[in-house]
Amino acid sequence: xxxxxxxxxxxxxxxxxxxxxxxxxxxxxxxxxxxxxxxxxxxxxxxxxxxxxxxxxxxxxxxxxxxxxxxxxxxxxxxxxxxxxxxxxxxxxxxxxxxxxxxxxxxxxxxxxxxxxxxxxxxxxxxxxxxxxxxxxxxxxxxxxxxxxxxxxxxxxxxxxxxxxxxxxxxxxxxxxxxxxxxxxxxxxxxxxxxxxxxxxxxxxxxxxxxxxxxxxxxxxxxxxxxxxxxxxxxxxxxxxxxxxxxxxxxxxxxxxxxxxxxxxxxxxxxxxxxxxxxxxx
Amino acid sequence: xxxxxxxxxxxxxxxxxxxxxxxxxxxxxxxxxxxxxxxxxxxxxxxxxxxxxxxxxxxxxxxxxxxxxxxxxxxxxxxxxxxxxxxxxxxxxxxxxxxxxxxxxxxxxxxxxxxxxxxxxxxxxxxxxxxxxxxxxxxxxxxxxxxxxxxxxxxxxxxxxxxxxxxxxxxxxxxxxxxxxxxxxxxxxxxxxxxxxxxxxxxxxxxxxxxxxxxxxxxxxxxxxxxxxxxxxxxxxxxxxxxxxxxxxxxxxxxxxxxxxxxxxxxxxxxxxxxxxxxxxxxxxxxxxxxxxxxxxxxxxxxxxxxxxxxxxxx
Numbered sequence: 001x002x003x004x005x006x007x008x009x010x011x012x013x014x015x016x017x018x019x020x021x022x023x024x025x026x027x028x029x030x031x032x033x034x035x036x037x038x039x040x041x042x043x044x045x046x047x048x049x050x051x052x053x054x055x056x057x058x059x060x061x062x063x064x065x066x067x068x069x070x071x072x073x074x075x076x077x078x079x080x081x082x083x084x085x086x087x088x089x090x091x092x093x094x095x096x097x098x099x100x101x102x103x104x105x106x107x108x109x110x111x112x113x114x115x116x117x118x119x120x121x122x123x124x125x126x127x128x129x130x131x132x133x134x135x136x137x138x139x140x141x142x143x144x145x146x147x148x149x150x151x152x153x154x155x156x157x158x159x160x161x162x163x164x165x166x167x168x169x170x171x172x173x174x175x176x177x178x179x180x181x182x183x184x185x186x187x188x189x190x191x192x193x194x195x196x197x198x199x200x201x202x203x204x205x206x207x208x209x210x211x212x213x214x215x216x217x218x219x220x221x222x223x224x225x226x227x228x229x230x231x232x233x234x235x236x237x238x239x240x241x242x243x244x245x246x247x248x249x250x251x252x253x254x255x256x257x258x259x260x261x262x263x264x265x266x267x268x269x270x271x272x273x274x275x276x277x278x279x280x281x282x
Numbered sequence: 283x284x285x286x287x288x289x290x291x292x293x294x295x296x297x298x299x300x301x302x303x304x305x306x307x308x309x310x311x312x313x314x315x316x317x318x319x320x321x322x323x324x325x326x327x328x329x330x331x332x333x334x335x336x337x338x339x340x341x342x343x344x345x346x347x348x349x350x351x352x353x354x355x356x357x358x359x360x361x362x363x364x365x366x367x368x369x370x371x372x373x374x375x376x377x378x379x380x381x382x383x384x385x386x387x388x389x390x391x392x393x394x395x396x397x398x399x400x401x402x403x404x405x406x407x408x409x410x411x412x413x414x415x416x417x418x419x420x421x422x423x424x425x426x427x428x429x430x431x432x433x434x435x436x437x438x439x440x441x442x443x444x445x446x447x448x449x450x451x452x453x454x455x456x457x458x459x460x461x462x463x464x465x466x467x468x469x470x471x472x473x474x475x476x477x478x479x480x481x482x483x484x485x486x487x488x489x490x491x492x493x494x495x496x497x498x499x500x501x502x503x504x505x506x507x508x509x510x511x512x513x514x515x516x517x518x519x520x521x522x523x524x525x526x527x528x529x530x531x532x533x534x535x536x537x538x539x540x541x542x543x544x545x546x547x548x549x550x551x552x553x554x555x556x557x558x559x560x561x562x563x564x565x566x567x568x569x570x571x572x573x574x575x576x577x578x579x580x581x582x583x584x585x586x587x588x589x590x591x592x593x594x595x596x597x
Contacts, residue, residue, distance in 0.1 A: 015398050022393065023407050029422045029465065030410070032433060036425065049436045091318040098315025104308045114319060117327055119517065119580055121525045123549055124573040127556050127566050128333035129326065131344055151322025158319065183311050212415045214528045219557065233417040237424075238536035244425050251418040258413050266406060273469060274476035 030255070037061070037248035044244045060249040064236075067246070070253065072225065073232035080142045080217075080228055081210035087149030088157050088206050089199060095152045096161035097187045101173060111162075118155055122215075130219060141226055145216045149206075156276060157202040163275045164198035165191060201272025204265055211258055229254055334573075337566035344560050355567035365568070367543045368551040374456055375547065376523035379463050383519055384512065387467040391474035392504075405475070412468025420532045423462045424449055424539060449539030456545060459529055470515040477511035478504070506592040513591050517583065524576050525549050548572060 036044050037060055038053040064070060099111050133144040152158055168191060176186045192199070214230040221227060227235070236250045262269060313320070338355055340348030359365050394405050411419070426432050427448035435445030446454045481504065489499050505512075527549040533539045534550065548568070556565035 012398060015393075015396050019393055019396075019398065019404050022390065023404060026411055026465065027407050029419075029426060030414070032426060033418075033422045045431045047431070047436060048440065049433055091322075095316045095319040098312050102308055102312045102315065104312035106309075107312055110316065110320075114323070117323070119521055119576075120327075120331070121521060121549075121569075121572050121576055123525060123552055123569045124334055125327060125330035127337060127562050127569060128330035130556070131333075131562065132330065134344065148322055148326045150318065151326065152316075152319030153322055153326060183315070187315070208413055212413075214416055214532065218531070219553075230415060230417050233415065233421070234532050234535050237417065237421050237532070237538070241536065241538055244431075247421050248425065251415075251421045254415045254418045258415065259410055262410065262413055263406070266402075270405070270409070270472055273472045276473070 030259075033248050033251050033255070037245055037252045039245050041243055041245055057245065060245050061253070064246050064249045064253070068232065068236055068239075068250070069225075070232065070250065073227050073229045076142075076226055077211055077228040077230075080145065080213075081207050083142070083146045084149040084154075084210055085203050085206045087146060088154045088202060091150050091152045092154055092157040092202065093161050093192060093195070093199070094187070095158045096165055097183075097191060099158070100162045100165040101168075101170075101187070101191060102183065114152075114155060115159065126219070133220070139220055140222060142217075142221070144220045145213075154202075154206065157206065160202060160205075160272055160276050161195065161198055164195055168194055197268060197271070198275070200265070200268045201275070204261070204269055205272060207261075208258060334566045334569050337563050338570045339567075340563045342562040342566075344562055348563065351563070355564050356571075358564065359567055359571065364543065364546070364551060368546050368548040371456065371544070371546060372524065372526060372548040375460065375526055376520070378457075378460050379523050379526075380516065380519055382460065383464055383467050383470065384516060386464050387470040387515070388474050388508075388512070390467070390471045391478055392500075394471075394475050395478045405472075409468035409472060412466040412471075414466070416528050417532050419462060419466065420529055420536075423458065423465075424533065424536075427458055427461075449533065450541060452541050452544045455540050458539075459545060462529055470519065473511060473515060474508065477508045481507045509591040510593060513583075513587050517580070520579060520583065521576065524572065524579075527553065 035051070035053060038056045038058065039050065040053075040057055043050045043053060095114075099107060099114075129144070130139070133139050138144050138147075172190060172194075173186050176190055181189070211229065213228065214234070217228045217231050221231065224235075233250055233254055237247055240246045337348055339350060339352060341351050341354070342348035390408050394401060394408065414422075427434050429435055429445060429447040429450055432448070434448070438445040448454050448458045485503050485507065486499060489503050494502065526547050530540065530545045530547050531550055531553070533545065539545070549572075552565045552568040552572070555561045555568065
């Protein structure tokens with residue numbers, strides 16, 4: 001073992017060196033975003049580059065907030081996220097229950113059908129959906145993006161919950177059945193309370209999905225006062241292309257909440273992805 | 283996808299007594315529970331899917347009734363140079379992004395799987411880029427890679443390397459988007475990491491006894507054990523690459539970069555035909571063509587998987 005020691009030290013130093021290098025490469029864009037957001041435009045464009053803002057221009061932030069309806073975009077996004085979270089939590093957990101806690105003919109076939117719809121490019125249904133929503137006068141606000149979530153449209157959530165439900169021993173349900181509980185009671189009173197961590201993952205994923213969703217709103221939201229953050233940011237990028245500190249301030253305000261949220265919920269987050277990934281072998 | 287893993291965890295078979303009636307009862311209950319999805323599937327998937335096929339044989343602008351024109355849209359497609367351009371760009375992006383993102387995500391996961399202090403901090407930092415809002419990450423990259431004032435070319439210049447035009451150059455605009463894509467591989471990375479951590483330690487011990495070096499361990503233990511997870515990620519990435527849209531559209535909408543048609547992707551063209559020109563029949567033909575093309579690729583991928591994907595028996 002004595003012989004191995006210097007080797008191990010060198011090895012561990014190399015490992016940390018590589019990890020640090022990758023950290024710098026992956027982290028730099030975000031650092032540069034924040035640094036640029038605190039500079040004057042002249043400093044931002046200076047050649048050779050000015051690395052640290054001097055003086056620190058905090059007022060780029062209030063200036064952006066005054067120039068564009070940023071908070072309005074955030075509110076729209078939060079409303080969009082909240083309503084779809086309700087839909088996903090209700091429908092995905094019901095469907096997941098039917099696909100995991102109950103044994104019935106055709107279950108596995110239907111489950112395969114559900115999972116395989118994930119492999120179909122979204123544009124294969126896009127145009128008729130738009131025509132349909134247009135006929136029902138639902139285009140213009142978030143309804144076309146909210147309503148489907150009440151009908152199990154979030155297949156990843158259903159999948160994740162199903163994986164989790166299967167880890168709960170069947171004896172839990174059997175004990176309740178002996179006492180005469182029906183399936184809905186078992187679902188609502190026993191299984192759901194046990195599935196809180198998985199539900200937390202589902203809520204987080206749905207929130208991040210809505211916060212970042214660009215395509216859905218692009219198709220269905222045509223009124224600027226209803227824009228979500230993504231479309232609002234796109235407009236800021238198009239309008240202020242010559243004022244990079246402002247653009248970066250807007251990017252920072254859109255990114256920071258999601259990073260903070262991630263910091264506090266990492267375990268739930270990463271755990272959820274791992275369940276999806278490893279549960280899907282085959 | 284086969285569902286071995288899923289069915290295994292299902293409950294033990296019931297006792298034979300009275301199974302018929304109870305089975306029918308449980309059938310009804312099962313369908314009741316999944317009914318939200320069944321309704322959603324019919325309304326928001328099956329109907330629009332078949333409607334896409336129908337529209338693709340018609341002339342339709344969204345109001346009134348579609349007019350049947352047979353294969354008219356398809357013949358028009360194959361004479362449309364922009365259709366070819368958008369296919370070329372999409373294939374180009376997929377051909378590089380798919381293998382590169384797999385290698386990068388796997389590489390990062392292997393790094394995170396090393397036995398070092400502070401692993402969880404590294405993991406956090408490696409994952410964060412993938413949750414940055416897409417529009418924000420586009421902003422950051424277009425700014426950093428700005429040919430005249432961006433930090434990347436500033437640094438390259440100080441190293442006496444002439445920096446390219448990145449997003450503003452016909453040759454470099456697609457590679458720039460590929461770089462942007464590689465920055466956000468956190469999702470597959472975490473899935474690979476979970477896969478790596480589920481490989482039994484004993485397998486590596488056996489490999490060590492056989493005198494395997496690090497590369498042989500990777501080649502003969504890690505990759506085969508991880509191959510089902512690789513297949514899963516590659517499939518999802520493939521669907522995402524073929525439907526590549528958002529980043530290119532953000533740049534298009536903001537009128538920065540993407541010169542000529544160098545970043546004009548398939549789904550962008552489809553989107554434009556449908557929602558700007560209301561050529562719904564034409565865009566439906568594009569949509570169905572993409573579906574067929576991706577289905578063919580999926581079948582090829584699954585066929586090939588029997589040769590390289592290794593399923594360990596679960597017990």
